Amino acid sequence: MPSRARRLPVHASSWRHSGKSPCTRKRMPKGQFVFQSLEETNYYLAAQAPGYLDVINKRADFSARLRSQGADPNTCEIQPGSGDISKTTDASGTVHGKIAVALTKGAVIGGRVTDPDGLPMENARIQILRKGPVVQNGLANIHGGQTNDKGEFRAGQLEAGTYYVRVDQSGGGAWESSYRSTYYPRAIDLAGAKPLEIAAGQQARADIQIARVAGVRVSGRLIAPDIDASGSRRFTYASVALVPEDSRENTNQPFTNGRENYSFEDVLPGHYTLLAVIFETGVDPFGGNQKAVFGMKRSIEIGDQEMDGVDLTLQPLADLPGTVTFQEGCPAIPVRVSMYPRGGFALGPAPMTTTAPDGSFVLQGVGPGHRMVNVSGQSQGVYATSVKLGDRDVLKEGIDWPVSGAEPLRIEVGCNTGRLR
Amino acid sequence: MKMLLLALLFAAMAAGQTAQGDIVNAATGAPLPGARVSTNGPNGKPVMVKADAGGHFQLPAGTGSMFGLRVSYPGFLPDSRMVQFGQAGMNLRIALAPACVITGTIQDEDGFPVEQANVQAVRYRLQRGKRALGFVGSTQTDDLGHYRLANLPAGRYWVRVNASRLANWDRRYVAQYFPGGLQPDPANRIEVQAGQERGGVDIRMTKHEGVAVTGRVETPSGAVVSTGPYWVELQTEFHGMRESSSVTVSDNTFVIRHVAQGSYIVRAHTGNYPPVAGDLMGQQKLEVGDADEPNLVVQMQQVQPVDIAGTVVMDDGRPAPPLQVGVRGTMGSGVSAQTAEDGSFTLKGLLWGHYDVSVYPVRSADGRVAGPPAGFPRSAKLGEQEVLDTGFDVETTSPGPLHIVMSNRQIKLTGSLTDASGQPAAGISLAFVRDENWTENIGNTDGQGALHAAVRQAGDYHIYVVRNQNSMDDEDYLEQHANDFPVVHVVDGANAPLVLRMPGMQ
Numbered sequence: 001m002p003s004r005a006r007r008l009p010v011h012a013s014s015w016r017h018s019g020k021s022p023c024t025r026k027r028m029p030k031g032q033f034v035f036q037s038l039e040e041t042n043y044y045l046a047a048q049a050p051g052y053l054d055v056i057n058k059r060a061d062f063s064a065r066l067r068s069q070g071a072d073p074n075t076c077e078i079q080p081g082s083g084d085i086s087k088t089t090d091a092s093g094t095v096h097g098k099i100a101v102a103l104t105k106g107a108v109i110g111g112r113v114t115d116p117d118g119l120p121m122e123n124a125r126i127q128i129l130r131k132g133p134v135v136q137n138g139l140a141n142i143h144g145g146q147t148n149d150k151g152e153f154r155a156g157q158l159e160a161g162t163y164y165v166r167v168d169q170s171g172g173g174a175w176e177s178s179y180r181s182t183y184y185p186r187a188i189d190l191a192g193a194k195p196l197e198i199a200a201g202q203q204a205r206a207d208i209q210i211a212r213v214a215g216v217r218v219s220g221r222l223i224a225p226d227i228d229a230s231g232s233r234r235f236t237y238a239s240v241a242l243v244p245e246d247s248r249e250n251t252n253q254p255f256t257n258g259r260e261n262y263s264f265e266d267v268l269p270g271h272y273t274l275l276a277v278i279f280e281t282g283v284d285p286f287g288g289n290q291k292a293v294f295g296m297k298r299s300i301e302i303g304d305q306e307m308d309g310v311d312l313t314l315q316p317l318a319d320l321p322g323t324v325t326f327q328e329g330c331p332a333i334p335v336r337v338s339m340y341p342r343g344g345f346a347l348g349p350a351p352m353t354t355t356a357p358d359g360s361f362v363l364q365g366v367g368p369g370h371r372m373v374n375v376s377g378q379s380q381g382v383y384a385t386s387v388k389l390g391d392r393d394v395l396k397e398g399i400d401w402p403v404s405g406a407e408p409l410r411i412e413v414g415c416n417t418g419r420l421r
Numbered sequence: 422m423k424m425l426l427l428a429l430l431f432a433a434m435a436a437g438q439t440a441q442g443d444i445v446n447a448a449t450g451a452p453l454p455g456a457r458v459s460t461n462g463p464n465g466k467p468v469m470v471k472a473d474a475g476g477h478f479q480l481p482a483g484t485g486s487m488f489g490l491r492v493s494y495p496g497f498l499p500d501s502r503m504v505q506f507g508q509a510g511m512n513l514r515i516a517l518a519p520a521c522v523i524t525g526t527i528q529d530e531d532g533f534p535v536e537q538a539n540v541q542a543v544r545y546r547l548q549r550g551k552r553a554l555g556f557v558g559s560t561q562t563d564d565l566g567h568y569r570l571a572n573l574p575a576g577r578y579w580v581r582v583n584a585s586r587l588a589n590w591d592r593r594y595v596a597q598y599f600p601g602g603l604q605p606d607p608a609n610r611i612e613v614q615a616g617q618e619r620g621g622v623d624i625r626m627t628k629h630e631g632v633a634v635t636g637r638v639e640t641p642s643g644a645v646v647s648t649g650p651y652w653v654e655l656q657t658e659f660h661g662m663r664e665s666s667s668v669t670v671s672d673n674t675f676v677i678r679h680v681a682q683g684s685y686i687v688r689a690h691t692g693n694y695p696p697v698a699g700d701l702m703g704q705q706k707l708e709v710g711d712a713d714e715p716n717l718v719v720q721m722q723q724v725q726p727v728d729i730a731g732t733v734v735m736d737d738g739r740p741a742p743p744l745q746v747g748v749r750g751t752m753g754s755g756v757s758a759q760t761a762e763d764g765s766f767t768l769k770g771l772l773w774g775h776y777d778v779s780v781y782p783v784r785s786a787d788g789r790v791a792g793p794p795a796g797f798p799r800s801a802k803l804g805e806q807e808v809l810d811t812g813f814d815v816e817t818t819s820p821g822p823l824h825i826v827m828s829n830r831q832i833k834l835t836g837s838l839t840d841a842s843g844q845p846a847a848g849i850s851l852a853f854v855r856d857e858n859w860t861e862n863i864g865n866t867d868g869q870g871a872l873h874a875a876v877r878q879a880g881d882y883h884i885y886v887v888r889n890q891n892s893m894d895d896e897d898y899l900e901q902h903a904n905d906f907p908v909v910h911v912v913d914g915a916n917a918p919l920v921l922r923m924p925g926m927q
Binding site for chain 1: 457520535566
């Protein structure tokens with residue numbers, strides 16, 4: 001239930017809707033705030049208090065619109081938004097607006113993570129997940145954190161709702177290959193996870209013991225043409241990933257020995273995508289210029305037997321050229337074209353380039369995986385209306401790279417974006 | 422030191438030998454069952470084993486003849502060390518020191534908890550022989566304002582809080598030290614003993630009004646600002662701990678409020694950071710007292726790429742082999758150049774900023790070093806100024822030719838190390854420190870307590886046991902253990918074997 005924060009210090013801020021930064025900030029120990037000398041424009045409010053959920057301008061149900069008018073900046077007219085607003089006018093004609101912002105107490109999930117032997121697990125990554133619009137395996141990551149030296153964690157500022165808690169190795173803790181990413185209380189997948197339902201202001205405890213499940217080894221050689229034959233001095237190194245179907249996370253940390261061998265330990269049975277890439281960099285120890293030069297991507301079915309000798313033959317990764325054209329009425333300006341991973345897994349950095357004056361571009365060093373094409377420009381409102389690879393429009397579905405015999409990309413750019421208020 | 426350990430980690434490997442040992446609590450001698458021991462196995466593949474119920478562990482066969490070991494156990498400081506086999510196998514005894522913890526609560530001036538504040542355990546550290554403040558551990562407060570600084574070595578610390586989320590609402594909440602104040606006070610250090618959890622280190626933050634610095638930026642006549650508004654940043658540094666605040670400037674004037682007394686660098690620049698050629702930048706020193714600074718003028722200059730020519734020579738007169746000379750900027754990426762046959766080089770296109778000097782061997786595509794070893798840089802001078810440790814500044818003109826002297830002189834030391842009872846001390850790292858607190862090198866003992874070390878210069882050396890990764894930059898540790906071993910006088914050429922005995926328990 002929402003509660004009035006009468007005794008709490010409230011940070012309140014008002015934003016000019018067209019401004020980039022708060023024009024006024026207030027912090028009042030008793031919960032009241034006053035903004036004076038407002039300029040004539042529209043505002044949004046934000047409020048923050050210890051133990052309560054932040055109210056920010058994005059939350060339409062708490063936003064309130066104020067409008068000042070006239071030469072006297074102290075004269076304000078309040079136009080009610082969806083907040084609780086009233087207004088009075090004093091004898092001098094000055095309008096005073098009164099806005100009540102109801103803050104909701106935050107909920108808390110805390111707990112302790114132990115390894116399969118019961119020892120505290122330090123530096124494990126904790127994710128507080130909830131069914132939401134930004135999905136990964138159907139869940140949105142609401143809060144991220146790490147366990148402390150006692151394996152403990154505490155996630156505050158949560159809205160009332162139903163949550164799942166997941167722990168994995170990304171925090172850098174000592175993690176054996178047979179340890180699994182584990183959902184509360186000890187499940188290796190969402191089906192076995194126990195949801196936590198918490199109300200506003202409630203605290204829930206979620207102790208998690210990391211599950212240990214042995215799997216099989218998948219290993220082999222990386223086979224690529226001799227790229228040193230050109231005589232240029234280059235460093236190369238390899239990266240390999242084994243990604244479960246419908247996931248965006250590498251399943252196990254692989255071991256790669258230079259660019260010759262790889263192995264994954266304790267892989268569970270299932271359907272996976274195996275990706276490999278060889279990068280080259282200059283000999284300059286200051287690095288940079290990392291470029292994917294060979295790559296491969298294939299499906300693999302893993303059972304309950306060790307799979308040694310899974311050799312991966314990498315092919316040269318061709319550059320991906322293309323052209324940008326503009327819709328009628330849009331100025332032909334240089335735009336930035338990039339390919340970033342989304343909705344899947346991709347190896348290597350997102351390649352990026354800027355179009356030439358004639359609209360042409362070449363994306364180099366595109367690592368294997370699923371990537372989306374993005375266009376951005378210095379002027380606001382530039383966006384891609386279609387991205388065609390051959391006859392196929394890949395704007396929404398993306399590209400599974402590498403594509404053999406890929407034709408140049410044809411990107412059409414529009415410029416008439418609307419604005420959200 | 423970490424670079425040295427990493428380099429040794431990938432040293433020569435040999436098959437057929439196994440290492441085993443016991444993990445114990447350094448304070449009580451009790452075994453630590455379940456302690457994690459990790460190393461690199463055959464072909465460099467990571468291996469992790471756990472100590473059994475008696476604290477005993479055994480690494481799989483095929484581990485190298487020299488390898489890195491990392492041992493950890495919850496609540497204890499991890500131990501990272503290089504281990505070298507002797508002629509026979511190896512039985513290690515690794516004692517983990519109980520870690521220390523400092524806990525407390527951060528509140529604002531009204532007594533309400535401060536969430537998401539960054540809390541640090543700060544002390545003076547010795548970096549390249551210089552004393553500077555640095556943090557040993559850091560954490561964030563939770564929604565109740567509680568913090569827990571864990572995994573600290575025993576010692577004395579200041580506790581510092583930087584509450585940027587709170588300061589975003591009220592700029593007067595600047596970074597503060599326990600129990601209050603903007604500077605670390607020697608009387609307010611928190612001392613923690615091994616294994617101690619010290620609670621109640623609470624900080625009630627106060628608002629500091631400070632003074633206002635008002636000024637304007639002046640652009641050179643005819644300069645065209647290519648991008649966006651200016652940023653003006655006020656940066657101060659107290660013994661290596663930096664504080665800064667910045668504002669955006671759209672009409673060439675600026676006001677920075679709530680500035681504490683101290684020495685500052687005022688830096689103004691146009692939109693790009695790090696700057697690009699054509700941007701405008703300006704910086705100047707500013708002493709802030711107890712009154713407002715009403716009229717500061719920062720003269721801007723157009724950022725131009727500059728070149729620095731230089732030479733590399735060996736200290737024994739031989740020509741230097743091919744080398745890669747690089748400078749890395751604190752505000753941007755680095756620039757490097759390969760030396761010509763006569764040792765000359767030119768670093769091209771350095772933009773405004775501070776740069777550190779590095780020298781690397783030139784490697785072929787397979788990673789092998791080309792030419793004979795050149796050793797390490799002993800000196801790097803811009804004119805008469807030594808810049809190897811300090812780095813140098815570049816503004817709009819070349820700061821002058823850079824002369825680098827390389828050396829590969831090393832004085833090898835051998836000997837033996839025993840524990841307090843006279844038994845060989847295996848797998849111990851020793852640091853050799855010259856009088857000016859410069860950690861010269863790390864030596865290691867093998868499975869039979871035989872010592873192998875090398876230093877770069879003749880001189881008098883203090884010897885310390887390297888107990889953890891923080892030992893050698895902790896001035897308290899160096900002071901307490903300065904006399905654990907007699908001072909060793911190292912001469913050029915052959916030195917007599919060292920016979921060393923450790924005081925007390927390892």
